[in-house]
Amino acid sequence: MAGGEEVTLDWEMFVFLFLSASTLLSAIYVIRAREIVHSVVGLATCFIAIAALYIMLSAEFVAIVQILVYVGAVVVVILFGIMLTRREIMESEKR
Amino acid sequence: MNLFEFCYGIIHWLVDLINHLWYWLGDVLPWWFGDFFDAVGNFAASQGHMAVMTIFLEVVIVVVIALINVLNFIWIFRKFMGRMFDFYGPYYVGYRIGGWLQNLADGIKLFVKEIIVPAKADKMGYLLAPIIYIGSSILILATIPFSENFGVATNESGSYVPAGALFALAAFAIAPFSILLAGWASNNKYTLIGGMRSAAQMMSYEIPLLMTVASVFLLAGSYGFVDIVDAQHDIWFAFPLFIGFLIFLVCLAAEVEIIPFDLPEAEAELVEGWTTEYGGMRFGLFYFTTTIRSYAGGALATALFLGGWHGPALIPDEIWFLIKAYIVYTIFQWMTWSLPRVRVDQMLGIGWKRLLPLAVINLMIAVALKSMGWF
Known part of the structure; x- marks a missing residue:
């Protein structure tokens, strides 16, 4: 804040920065995680953070449908797909 | 005066x-401290900070109301099971109040157990x-108002969570993800099978529910609880x-x-379902949260079908x-202790072959009622 303005912490700015940072970090985690189920956790975090961003844009309905469809259905279907195609429960011991 | 005010x-x-x-304190300290103190004090008195603190409160x-209710619900669950099976249920701990303190004793026991990973x-x-x-289940409760004046408001004008009923169902829908994750991460075949069953069951029953x-x-x-309950002023939606x-x-x-429908935790087949590997207070919290979900379900059924807080003005809203909500929960318990568990194939058959067509018929009835202009 230049020119002697009073420094105020803007809550909206703070929340926006937090949400966008968590969206980006979880999106990076999706491609960086070693375990594929961890990627799915990152994906769910990313979806929820995007839903919260929609709420900040006062599009509540889109946010709710985002959670209902993406976290409630798409992520679970992805998890089903991952788990049903593995022969062992976990493969992390092999590394 | 509503809860927000x-x-x-x-x-x-x-x-x-x-x-x-x-x-x-800022006045008695040197001036450069005083400026800092003033800045912090002004921030604490600002509108945004106060609103956030109010929502926290x-x-x-x-949550405290929910936890007290859950203690009651677990007590009802045990007492009712006892009466159905012809024994007393919890009795010794706090026998003057019908063994109500048994839940607290169990909670303390779980709390002091070792936490094992x-x-x-x-x-x-x-x-x-x-x-x-746990987070997604308690999120459901934040959306359900007890009356027009008692619910978590979103802003100064006192309006409630927009599209609250839909938001509650969206929070319900997050749970299969965590259950599948718990079942997989425990690295045990029983938990994995339990998690799979749970996710399949929740996903297939969510469609007729919605x-x-x-x-x-x-x-x-409307999607909001207040409007839905006001629409039931003349007749509860449970009748049409x-x-x-x-x-x-x-x-x-x-x-x-x-x-x-407790296939995910079928004690006779899977040891304890997807919570097998969780011990101590983690298991306690899972148990607690399952009861919170029952309570939220009863509250949803009340708000959506049983007229919410409408009733003779003798008793507060x-x-x-x-x-x-307690009556709906007791009906659940009645169902629990009188019916046998369904099989996996029967469970999916009931969901997709019976409930889904009936839900479509129900939707058609609703469309007919709406187009006749009765609502």
Whole structure:
């Protein structure tokens, strides 16, 4: 804040920065995680953070449908797909 | 006066009190300290900070009410099971109040047990799954108002969570993800099978559930709890949408995994289902949260079908709401202790072949009622 303005912490700015940072970090985690189920956790975090961003844009309905469809259905279907195609429960011991 | 105004008053008073002390402290210190103290004090008294603190206080109130209710519900569960099976139920701990303190004793026992993480478990998933499950379940409660004046408001004007009923169902829908994660991360075949069953069951029963709720939204013309309950001022939606109410109860029983549909925790087949590897207070919190979900289900059934807080003005609105929610929960328990568990194939058959067509018929009835202009 230049020119002697009073420094105020803007809550909206703070929340926006937090949400966008968590969206980006979880999106990076999706491609960086070693375990594929961890990627799915990152994906769910990313979806929820995007839903919260929609709420900040006062599009509540889109946010709710985002959670209902993406976290409630798409992520679970992805998890089903991952788990049903593995022969062992976990493969992390092999590394 | 609604809950938001009440909490805002408390927070305003507290901030004033603390700021008096704070500014006094700033005055007696050197000037450069004083400026800093002034900045912090002004921030504490700002509108945004007070609103956030008010919402925190509201959430605390809602959660405490939920926890007390859950203690009651677990007590009802045990007493009712005892009466159905011809024994007394909890009796010795607090025998003057019907053994109500047994829950607290069990809670303390679980609380002091050792917390174990299995050696071959996936640490991240094992620790994250309870957080997601409990967090999303308590999020449901934040959306459900007990009356027009008692609910978590979103802003100064006192309006409630927009599209609250839909938001509650969206929070319900997060749970299969955490359950599947818990089942996988425990690295045990029973937990994995339990998690798979649970996710399959929740996903398949969510569709008829949402379709019956869609018929309620259609008749009420709104997604918000207050509008839905006001639309039931003349007649409860349980009467014109009788099929829908029954479907809603059955789907809710499947969503909260109580006995006719407790395949994910079938004690005779899977040891304890997807919670097998969780011990101590983690298991306690899972148990607690499952009861919170039953309570939220009862509250949803009350708000969407049983007229919410409407009733003779003899009793306050909030108490009416709780009475109805308790009755729905007791009906759940009645169902639990009188029906045998369904098989996996029967469970999916009931969901897709019976409930889904009935939900479509229910939606058609709702459309017919709406187009006749009766609602």
